[in-house]
Amino acid sequence: MKTLQFTLLLLFTLLTTLVSAQTATIKGLVFDENNKPISGVNVVAGDSGTLTTFEGAYILEIPSNQDVTIVFSYMGFKDARLTLNLKPNEDFEFNPTLSVSIEQIGVVEIDIKKRKRVEGITSLTPETIRRIPGANAGVENVLQSFGGVNANNELSTQYAVRGGNYDENLVYVNEIEVYRPFLIRSGQQEGLSFVNSDLTSSVDFSAGGFQAKFGDKLSSVLDITYRRPTSFEASLDASLLGASVSVGGKSKSGRLTGIVGLRYRDNSLFVNAKETETNFRPKFADAQTYLTYKVSSKFELGILGNVSINDYQYEPLTRQTNFGTLADPRALLVFYEGQEEDRYNTYFGALKGTYAVSDNYTAKFIGSIYQTTEKEYYDILAQYLLGEVNTNIGDENLGEVEFAEGIGGQLTHARNDLDALIMNFQHKGIYDIKDSRIEYGIKYTREDIRDRIQEYEIIDSAGFSIRPPLEDYANDQPYEAYDSPIVPYTTIRAQNDVQISRISGFAQWSKRTTLGNNELYLNAGVRAQNWNVSGEGIKSTTQTVFSPRAQITLKPDWDMDMLFRLSGGFYHQPPFYRELRDSTGTVRPGVKAQQSIHIVFGNDYSFDLWERPFTLNSEVYYKSLTDVNPYTLENVRIRYRANNNAIAYAYGVDLRLAGEFVPGTESWVSFGYLKTEENIDDRGYIFRPTDQRLKFGVLFQDYVKIIPDLKMYLNMVYNTGLPGGSPSYADPYNFQTRLNDYKRADLGVSYVLIHDKKRKDSGIFKSFKELTIGAEIFNIFDVQNSITNTFVRDVYTKVQYAIPNYLTPRVFNVRITSRF
Template identity: 25%
Template sequence: MKQPLRGWLLGLLLVPGFVQAQQKQTISGYVRDAATGENLIGVAVVHPSSGQGTATNTYGFYSLTLPASADSVRLVVSYLGYQKGRWAAPAKASQTHDFRLQPLSAELAGVEVVGSREEKIAQSTRMGTINVPITQIKTLPALLGETDVLKVLQLLPGVQSGGEGTSGLYVRGGSPDQNLILLDGTPVYNAAHLFGFFSVFNADALNNVELIKGGFPARYGGRLSSVLDISMKEGNMEKFHGEGAVGLIASKITLEGPIKKDTASFIFSARRTYIDILAQPLIKAGLSSENSSGSLGYFFHDLNGKLNWKISSRDRVYLSAYTGYDKFYSRIRDKYQDEDYNSNKAGLGWGNLTSALRWNRVLNNQLFLNTHLTYSKYQFNIGVEEESRNQGETDKFSLRYFTNIRDVSLKSDLDYLPSPDHYIRAGGQYILHSFKPGAIQAKGSVEAEALNSVAQLGAHEASLYAEDDYRVSERLKVNGGVRLNGFLVDGKLYPSLEPRLAARFLLTPEWAFKASYARTTQYIHLLANSGIGLPTDLWVPSTARVKPQRAQQLSVGAARTLRHHDQDYELSLEAYYKPMHNLIEYREGASFLGTTDSNWENQVTSGRGWAYGGEIFLQKKSGRTTGWIGYTLAWSERKFAALNQGRLFPFKYDRRHDASLVVIHKLKENLLLSGTWVYGTGNGVTLSEGRYRLGVYDQYDDFGPRNSYRMRAYHRMDLDLSHTKKKRWGEVVNSFSLYNAYSRKNPYFLYLREGRTDQNGNEVEKSSYRQISLFPIIPSFSKSFRF
């Protein structure tokens, strides 16, 4: 009797589960652009009968498990800028189907703005996350006609620029080193060209741009303020294609096409400035008139490349690389009497190198695996050489400063979609860091001396994460996860446990309340010499004396999709609070370049920071007129025991008010007008409140509290008019733009102008601070083409 009873009980437990499994059916596959074969990210895949759905991942893969149907199953796929895709087939327990979506016409696709996903803003659990379509980035006005991804992101609420024309990102009270910038999953440590006026990203080579300001999913870690996840194009698998542009300061070209149709493809993109080449005749003529010879100039270049190989229906391999470099050079030789001369050579260069090898495998119709091997390097070099000959004697001197950071990383991510109510992600990563914080070497005619040198330092970083996007009920959806990190340097281990939680609750079908919490840890620091203005900033690791930066961010908000005259508007309101610990700054008067102390740890001090505020974002995503309005009310403060007498002070880029307006209007099918207007409270500065003398020559300033004065408010309008002309071989777009259209004299920095006295010592003019402005109104023209 015991055996039959035991079997009956076992059957009672297992059969319902078995029957339930048999009553499920799973459809999986990829969603791609029909014209190029490019995988599409974030596409909504919906089962209309049940209302259940999912979205494609970073590689265009989807999986949807549904209750069994007696006859057939039908799916609808939708993505902004593309015609809807539909598919129906007899019901099976497991089947695959790849969608190929047809793009809308170029004119219609060109008017789309922020937000490439079809999912309504009220439905998503994510907060502070914005997708920026590349078509929109190319449409907006640009400085000197050079399209810039980072400058478009500065138009979003909660994101600020560092100063006039610069491409730095200051997100929710954080500093630039607190942004994790990923290009095809590989970190980019310095995203600036031309001392910050342009970014390193060539928009023609990019496929997707996503910015996360808060509510970070567990799969991201290593920074406190934001994640900028940028994906390169994969290369056209259908036919050869090219595009490029010629502007005032730079030209670029992008070529892509199939190596083997529907199996392998490539993309290659190059960009270079040419001011140095155009100016050389004038420079040489000017030197010759002063009995000198030589040359000087500046340029930057970018190269992007990617190979994409579909090994099988389940396996795909990608190999991508990027290199970019800025270089300033000066070689001048002054001739004197007889054979005497003076020769000077100077060089300043910095750049990034990234590479990534990725392997995707569909393990089964619910499991997707991505394995990622990456290499990243950032380096900075500055050198000066001088040689002189006087009465037969030759003297030589050289000085060199260099710094770099290198990473090698192995990462594996697993996506598991057991049902429409769960999207589970898990994975791990190992990073080997190598730091060269900086070195100065001097060499004379007789001897060489290392003025300041720091040995190369290695560090190990490892992490594990798991998260689940879980629909608890029709009203409540939660994204919960945890991230475990460890950082080992010089025998010191820093572990951290980071819980992540985001939730949305539908108050009504259109209104959603959202909240998120994230704890983050950053193991690397950026030492910035604010007074230098060059990329001499040093990347340094946490050590036994310098602890990792830590932060917590709590966000609450509401979101709604509004509909007016058959047009959709999306409104989001968010408030955030972010305390930060173990931030580091140089001590008063300290600078790594200005000391013979070889230990940078002796030059820094640590402290705390607080950032809090609110953001409003209203955007219109379709129709002839599109755009958005963004407004931020924010505070960002710091407190260091060794700075400002230990008192609280505003962060340099603390801005009380920040507003932006973006409008894109299609005048005709081939004529597009776009404009932006920005306003921001002036940056904080530290000014002298008085001067005193000791003796005849020694003069000292009595500075006031740190960043206690404000520069004038910043505001600017940019305009762009683009005309598209169809050709037999493709199309040509002529763009005319105005930067700073009403020529506002915005502050760049302040300097103290000394007062004047007459011959009797009477004061004629008092000392006062004067403003230096950088850019007046700047017209520019560019011509781009596609074939």
């Protein structure tokens, strides 16, 4: 009998779980015309309904994957209606205003997702971003699973898109452009991304062919929106990598909303697992806030603030890297003295005013200020042995270096300081005329940079590495006496005081129309920017560029839900300070804007598979680049030649199949092919540093059917090897080799102890809305990936070895998340 009862209970649980998985949630606040919350409003959807609370709040579950009409009614007010079609488990926020001055508010149809498809924008849900595991979890971690996005360093939040580099991507938070520190050289120094996923309500990404309303960059746009709380909320996320907490709420009047997030990160879990034994004391912390205040029914103020403190202290002790083959095993053994102390402090504040002048015209005013103070101080002496490895199984010295073929030393020194202040003032307008929309904007930017660079590297043994490959240091011994002076292997000394003033603007027109029975969307616009570079000892230089862009999207009147999109135009990237500074630290104000003629053809096909929704996104693209500013890439540090002496091209295809591979979850599989080459000084085409030929990405979510609260998240990436690994300042035409392929898989498993349907009514857990515990395994197959090489030369055989600098091995992490 007990077995029968248990079986019936289990079947009932499975049935209710299955039913609940096919619902979605709508919530929000209901206001009157004076922006005051209304209590007791009837919120009805079919046979289900609820009443708003004293604060005007409501929450209602509705069926998913079907059109549902929600009716808001209250005596003395006209009804408001909303028609939705939500995915399973999707949360939607809607805050209606009930009116007594008109007969009917009418039916409101939500077409935001459709509009983004038309514009070629990919949208990500905040829940997916927060749940997917990664060494540097967040928005950038999820982007790395896209076909056209390249990021071969799991400790870095920087990414390259379709052959571009890390400096070619726009990032906006609530329409406010954000910046990142300048001097960071390696992924383990970065710490935190600017974007706080705990505060995020929506994430939009475009990998190319974006509209004129977005700024002057060559590659991509990441558009983040921070949310506005509808009631008190709080969250906590803690793991061995750090912690984050957020708190948000809304005033009783509903005019003021605010959310605050605090984060702390410690990368020592990864660094201490690497081949280099270290004393590592990092401190990465930041605080962010987003506030809104509704001054009147037509005017609203928004405030975005951020303070970030990154303190990186690193003291390497020893390192042993095994390489070579089974028949000829080799090892590099290094003993270190000295340490590195870096500090990156950034401060950011922005004020945004939105004024609804009329029903058709909205004006926006944005002002922001960003300051970064950065320092890099290090003195590290490395003494090394290069030799053969003991391979005798059972020997007590197994794996140790037995015979040294090269002995030498290296001293690296830096005293780098940077202070940058960037101010922006912007006005934007939106004017709707029937089926058309006109958008415009004008922006003034002032950049004030003070920079001191003092770096050198000394190598005291010819067996460690070759001299810089410069003609002045050609060594023809023993045929000719070598009389070149003894100089450091590399040395940079410069002090710059630079001011850059920019005036930019855009205007664009959009129209939704029909072509026969087919839907047609048109967009055309132009951007312009004028900039002036001046400073101490710098000849003032002024330049101007214009960037026309267009987009056309056709949705045929077919039974299949399919649309075709063609977009492109001229994309310019006026140089930022880093692009003006060459490898010697000298600022060259005459550097031109890099130009890209970009053409993108896309197709979106939405269909049902296994009675669940799927979408296949396909894009083919081509870029023709002129006035290219060549650069070298070392880990994540970019060094430009500050000379427009190259042309380049890039072409490829990106595919992404996304949908509910498991009911109620979002997963996708992506593929990308890319080829990009550059021609420097008309010497012929060679690989660009981000020539990532093949890319496969898998992001998969699942749960145990009989235990739906037990969930699994998998993030897998495969990239073919990047070009690179050449010694510093080497001629790239002499080093056209590739690094090894990048292969990585991260796995997360979690169990939801408490959620909306499993709440505790008493005890210490009664205040929890959600409580989840989990474990994560990073690099589950323990693949030895590398992003750079150390070049060592055998003094006896004169063979030069490229010794990989390995990234993180397999690492375990535990994690707990909660929501109140």
